[in-house]
Amino acid sequence: MTLKVGLIVGREWSFPPAFIEEVNGRDQGVTAEFVTLGAPRMDEPCDYAVIIDRISHEVPFYRTYLKQAVLQGATVVNNPFMWTADDKFFGAALATNLGIAHPKTVVLPNKEYIPGIVHDESLRNLKYPLDWEAIVEHVGLPCILKDAHGGGWKDVYVCRTLEELIHHYDTSGLLTMIVQEFIHWDHFIRCICLGQEEILPIKYDPRERKYHVEHDHMSDALGRRVVDDSRKLVQALGYDMNSMEWAVKDGVPYAIDFMNPAPDMDVYSLTPHYFEWVVKHMADMAINLAKNPRRQDRALSWDGLFTGRRVAAEVGGAAILGTGTAPETIRGAADPGDAPDAVVDAEVEQGHS
Template sequence: MALKVGLIVGREWSFPPAFIEEVNRRNEGVTAEFVQLGAPRMDDPSEYAVIIDRISHEVPFYRTYLKQAVIQGCTVVNNPFMWTADDKFFGAALATRLGIAHPKTIVLPNKEYIPGIVHDESLRNLKYPLDWEAIVEYIGLPCILKDAHGGGWKDVYVCRTMRELIDNYDQSGLLTMIVQEFIHWDHFIRCICLGQDEILPIKYDPRERKYHVEHAHMGEELGRRVVDDSRKLVRALGYDMNSMEWAVRDGVPYAIDFMNPAPDMDIYSLTPHYFDWVVKHMADMAIDLARNPRPQVRELKWEDLFAGSRHSAEMVGGAAVLGSGSPPPVEAPAEAPTKAPAAPSVTGSGTASSARPAARPAADPGDAPDAVVRAEAEEGHA
């Protein structure tokens, strides 16, 4: 009986059918299909060896089900337990602990709270008022104010004065906001990360929200650092599907946005060149995970992740585990590209449609770039 890969998606139209066709056409004892759910029972076994999750960040029911699927032995891409826990402040702390350049970041108490939270009684552990002068002194101006759990251009502000920072914070309502250093970049890179080893760095223009098929946009030193740092982060997070954004300032790549566990895989965003690469490598990964299960329950021992010194990381079973010893060298596998791969052929493969739909639906995945503000992108990141 063939092993099954299930796909959970939203309004995406180009990647899902291309991925399913790519897996099925290989005839390797693994089939792919859309997951169909009714009302799962707590002890229902999973009929899938692997589930690719592209939409549970917007549909809580899916996230609830996927955690049960992990308990039943299904490998979920990405691990729903880790995805539930991540946020941009945690990401900033993790990158810093791994010794990776990251904009200075501060998390702020919520401006407002749900009914029933009484300020004088329920929030007695909070200092008030906030020391805005100390915040600005640490972060600098201009700075970025954004939702710690957000994405897709929502609730992101460029603040050029302390007054603007406070005014925008006062409008943040129930959101948990972070304040971040504004990086004036001279080179921007987005990496597609698959299977915790495949890292594809692509030249990206956040002003136009456009990928550029340019084979030599990085020097050897910058390319190796971007690939190595991306691999450190994706292994630490345990994500098998992610995209990471790097803003390069004075030759130093800063990890701007690297928690995108449902990255943009639309053919018009990626271009057919990179779309074909993503479809084929996603199929490779799904088939391998179906044949060689990696029990994700073992990955839930998060104390291993948080222990250890700031700059040390020891690779254990393919996941980054911080330790107190000297960090081993991070070696990029020979196949990990530091340049764009040769242009793939998409004709007749089913991975690219020649007919563009009359109206392209909005993309669901959580990779809509929150690394820049639409009106301010030419000057920095968001």
Template sequence: MTEKIGVLVGWEQTFPAAFIERCNRVPGITAELAKLGGTPERFSSPYRVLVDRISQEVKHYRFYLKAAALGGACVINDPFWWSADDKFFGYSLAARLGVAVPRTVMLPQKEYIPAIDKQRSLRNLEFPLNWESIINYIGFPAILKPADGGGWKDVTVVRTPGELLKAYDASGLNVMTLQEFIDFEDYARCICVGRERILPIQYDPKRPHPITGLRGAYIHNPQDGGRWTDKGLHERMINDSIKLNQALGYDMNSVEFAIKDGVPYAIDFTNPAPDMDIKSILEPHFHVVVDWMVDFAVKCAKEGRKTIDRYPLGKLEEVEPVRFGERG
């Protein structure tokens, strides 16, 4: 019996092409770019495994992946959890796991949709905010950024109370976090597959990305292959990444660490569609990551894993799927 693996992609080319080609070398496995169309409510997924690289940008894909999970697929990553996740929750979770994180405070959004009556609908909010206590806890310089954002969008470094209030007043509908600025000496981004396979790579969050031009680029170090000579630091980043992935349930992720005084501070670790382009993560890292993803997806397919089995919904009885052209 042949098991089908589908991949949902955006602009990227090198990872999906290599992943599909290598999956198709495995006996009993057929991989392809997933094809989605009209989806009936009684739906059985034609794919045993779906690898999601783009649903954060295409709403239809996210809805489809939830239906596919209900219809028996293993979705990488879990679309139910990904829809509910946010970065501030991640910081709170990391602190409870014993992973070092910068001091962080979540702030109420500055603006609201017109339907919100600020006098009646916001009676639960503390007003004015106790800015003195917040600033004393975080200190300066600090980073003001969205609680659910990414890609350095709407991120501001603030160094004084005046700069903080100006940036906060301009934050609009975003829920923001104010975070301690870690003046790092080194930086790593760890590519994570299957929750336990971790590849730390040196990273520069200030260098332009080779494809998008946005902030952040991997550093190719042929002398050590991206490994840190400090074995304790290297092992701690791997172990902390495993803790975070196990707790968050992500099977495809990247975890960023800002390293200061020998301590890796987890800065960003909810990235369920991590950058895996060969021009970005470079060789030999690209081939390692592709092989890990192939191994994991094939294992999920052959073992018949289902995302929905993690939830009470997994106990529902199966229904006869609808086939278009039929009335049931």
């Protein structure tokens, strides 16, 4: 029986047809096509062994359906339960618990609330006013203010003074914002992470918003650390399709943005060189998942949010991740996102997300 891979996309034009053609051209008993949905019933079987989700963060109906598809036995990339639960503050805490360098991060109460919230009754658990001086002392200046659930360069501000920080917070409305340490980087890397194993680190300039085809941009030690830390994070999150950004300062890679479960895969963004790698490895992953489905009880449980791997605390308090066997060489590092949360401020000479 032929297994089917379904693709849910938005306005993308280059990746979808290339991916479908690649899967269908393999002649491995797996075909790919666009998913077509009407009004699914709660017990309706899913026709697909695998569904690749590229747009449910913008179309809530898709996310609602994809959770039902998991229940019906489909493997969804990415896990819609984890994607629903994820946010940048959780990511900061997770990276820190895994021993990965991350900018200091503070989450702020919302500035505004939906109708029906009575401030002196509904918000009795909140301190007021906020200790802005302590926040700035902790993260330093300049700092980054951004939406904890956002992406695509939206609602990201570089704040050079306390007054700027408070001003932008006061305009944040219903968003939950985080304040983050600004990393003055001297090297910037974006990794494309596929199948929780394949990691392709690419030189990236957020000031130009451009990938550079330059294979020797990292030392062996830096490359190994970036790839190992990327794999550790993506396996903890359980994402099969993600991009991660690393700001390197004094030889230390800081994970500054890794909540990109629908990474940019456009041929003009990636360059034809890296686009070919992405299409090939996405097809490899989709075919493998179609033929070797994961246990659905894992996907439907909290443990499944971490792909069945355990994050265990050592006596000293550091968290470790059981990741299985790591390759001796850096996959993709020397081989021939997504819309990042890079700073839009034109005055910023150093990118940060």
